Amino acid sequence: MTAGYRDESLITQVAGVHADHAAPGQVLTGRPTSSSTLPGLVVRMLRHGEIYDGADVLDLATGSGYSAALLSRLLGDAHVTSIDVDPYLTEAAAERLDRVGLHPKVVTCDGNGPLPGRYDRIVSMVAVRPIPVSWLEALRPGGRLVTCIANTSLIVTANKTDDGWAHGQIERDWAMFMPTRSGSGAYVSRLTDMYEAIRDQSGEDVRQGRYPVVDAGAGWELRSMLEVTAPGIEDRYEEDEDGRRTAWLLHEDGSWARASAQGTDCPTVHQAGPRRLWDIFDDLRFHWLASGSLPLYGARVSITPKGVIRVWRGTWKGVIR
Structure with a gap:
């Protein structure tokens, strides 16, 4: 119980095997595939989202359900949707949330594909590269997305404009998240x-x-x-x-x-x-x-409707596709 109140990440699933299903004393090898994210980092990501009363928010990557719980307490259940690709994670999180009287919409779906609604805010606790097209389609004009770029510590925030683009910056902050998966199994290194x-x-x-x-x-x-x-x-x-x-x-x-x-x-x-x-x-x-520095943190960002990220700071330019 005390572990849940410490400001540290807790690995809850390794190589697709959840702690709930591991035998006593079993040691699993492989990459983590889910965790209860460092609570302080969850709060930072939500702050980057500039959440406001009445906003419809997509919590992308349900995990333990912690970020969905915070959002539901703040906004009310009707304004919160939480998704994860792993059906066990969504089922278990929904049960935990129910036990504390919270009932956001919890959906099993692939975050890289079509999303189950339209939102004013999308806050992702997984990393992507590039930005999935479905995110920009599901984000209302004026809406804001927050995510990390896969295999980096870059936090991108961007606001959608009427032309379907989104503009923002790479925050002067850092975080690292697991990349999105298209299934509930383990990550596999091809190298x-x-x-x-x-x-x-x-x-x-x-x-x-x-x-x-x-x-x-x-x-x-x-x-x-x-x-x-x-x-x-x-x-x-x-x-x-x-x-x-x-x-x-x-x-x-x-x-x-x-x-x-x-x-x-x-x-x-x-x-x-x-x-x-x-x-x-x-x-x-x-x-x-x-x-004396590298140009990424604080760089300006424009995201095309296809999810390609154009980055620049001073004379330096880059493209994340």
């Missing part, structure tokens, strides 16, 4: 076999890197910029007992890189495939060092 094959392989191009090895996945700003610049790169990282750091970058186009060094020494970098992924990564790090 696991590739990683095993190239883990210790010599590259076509071997040279010394410019900067120390870092864990790209833990450096949220760098990871976000890498995803926007070269989408689809997966990363791995290890540090052994002697302090040797090794990082891998992989892409389904066959490109890969491995950088390894003792501590903060400049690494030996192996690369192969059509692109030099570590060079792309180091170019971003050079920009960061030379400029």
Whole structure:
């Protein structure tokens, strides 16, 4: 019971198996597929949504039902719809909400597809890339959406205009959510076999890197910029007992890189495939060092009716599609 009142995320489902269905002492491996999100983050996302009395709100990704509960207390049941792709999650959340006297509309559906209504606010507790067309179709003119971009820590807020576009910004805030799923099963990495094959392989191009090895996945700003610049790169990282750091970058186009060094020494970098992924990564790090920042946070955003996100700040421009 006390865990539910701590300001931390609680993993409730791993590889499609919910904690309710796990045997006592069972240890599951794989990626989390649902959680009860950090309560403070839920509140921040709702604040970004600029919720107001009388607004019809879509809570996208029911999870434990916590965000739906907050919205129902604030707005009343009739103004809240909560959806999730997993039928067990929606069923269990609806039962929990009922026990505390809350009855928002809870629907099992794919958040990437048609939505069950029209809304003044869409607040997503899952990450997407690009923005699903159905979101813009379901959002009323003047309505506002809040979401994270998949594989980044970028929170996008945008208001829909009469022409079907939405305009806003990348907030000077950060969060990371699981990406949307089209089914209730586990997430599957398509690059696991590739990683095993190239883990210790010599590259076509071997040279010394410019900067120390870092864990790209833990450096949220760098990871976000890498995803926007070269989408689809997966990363791995290890540090052994002697302090040797090794990082891998992989892409389904066959490109890969491995950088390894003792501590903060400049690494030996192996690369192969059509692109030099570590060079792309180091170019971003050079920009960061030379400029003192990366241009993503605070950038302006325009979202086309097809869900493509155009991003710019100063002279820098990017497209998230």
